[in-house]
Amino acid sequence: MMIQTLTCHPTTPTPHVSQLTATVSELAENQLHLSYQLTADLNQLLIPEIQTSLACDNLWQHSCFELFIAQADSENYYEFNFSPSTLWAAYAFDIYRIKREWQIKNAPKLRINQTLNQLEVEATFNLADLELLSPNKNWLIGLSAVIESQQNDLSYWALKHPEAQPNFHHRAGYIPYSTLA
Numbered sequence: 001m002m003i004q005t006l007t008c009h010p011t012t013p014t015p016h017v018s019q020l021t022a023t024v025s026e027l028a029e030n031q032l033h034l035s036y037q038l039t040a041d042l043n044q045l046l047i048p049e050i051q052t053s054l055a056c057d058n059l060w061q062h063s064c065f066e067l068f069i070a071q072a073d074s075e076n077y078y079e080f081n082f083s084p085s086t087l088w089a090a091y092a093f094d095i096y097r098i099k100r101e102w103q104i105k106n107a108p109k110l111r112i113n114q115t116l117n118q119l120e121v122e123a124t125f126n127l128a129d130l131e132l133l134s135p136n137k138n139w140l141i142g143l144s145a146v147i148e149s150q151q152n153d154l155s156y157w158a159l160k161h162p163e164a165q166p167n168f169h170h171r172a173g174y175i176p177y178s179t180l181a
Contacts, residue, residue, distance in 0.1 A: 004021065006157040006159060017147060034123045038118065050085055053110055056088070057089055059082075059083045060146050063146060065145045073138060074132070077093050084119060088108050141177050142159060
């Protein structure tokens with residue numbers, strides 16, 4: 001387990017966020033657990049209300065937390081989006097931004113905790129559902145988030161920002177998974 005700090009893309013600064021970290025860990029039963037900790041003036045952010053947890057597209061257009069996971073020696077990868085509302089999305093890609101037909105077998109389990117200045121979004125899902133990944137764990141991961149302000153401005157957060165514009169799909173923004181094991 002390791003905690004990673006996400007940084008805001010320089011073209012989308014926000015004064016409302018103090019810190020954003022993500023923790024990745026493996027649980028028994030071949031599960032991956034993510035925990036995103038947002039420290040911010042939450043009154044200045046648009047945090048959606050919790051609702052029934054369902055799959056939903058276009059979550060990245062509002063506040064959401066994301067995971068990209070790829071096989072290091074293949075162009076295939078997965079993208080997960082987790083909204084503070086408990087809506088979620090899961091996609092598989094054959095190559096850069098080209099989706100493949102795929103549905104996750106077991107829906108991710110989400111848990112949301114919110115205090116005055118902290119929001120925690122936790123997600124757990126089965127690694128066995130990710131058939132494009134080999135069990136040798138020669139993986140890359142990208143941790144990222146989109147944070148929406150009350151003024152509808154979006155800030156983009158990631159481990160690394162390899163391009164002039166935010167792009168969470170770019171592998172230069174990923175890190176080896178083994179550093180988190």
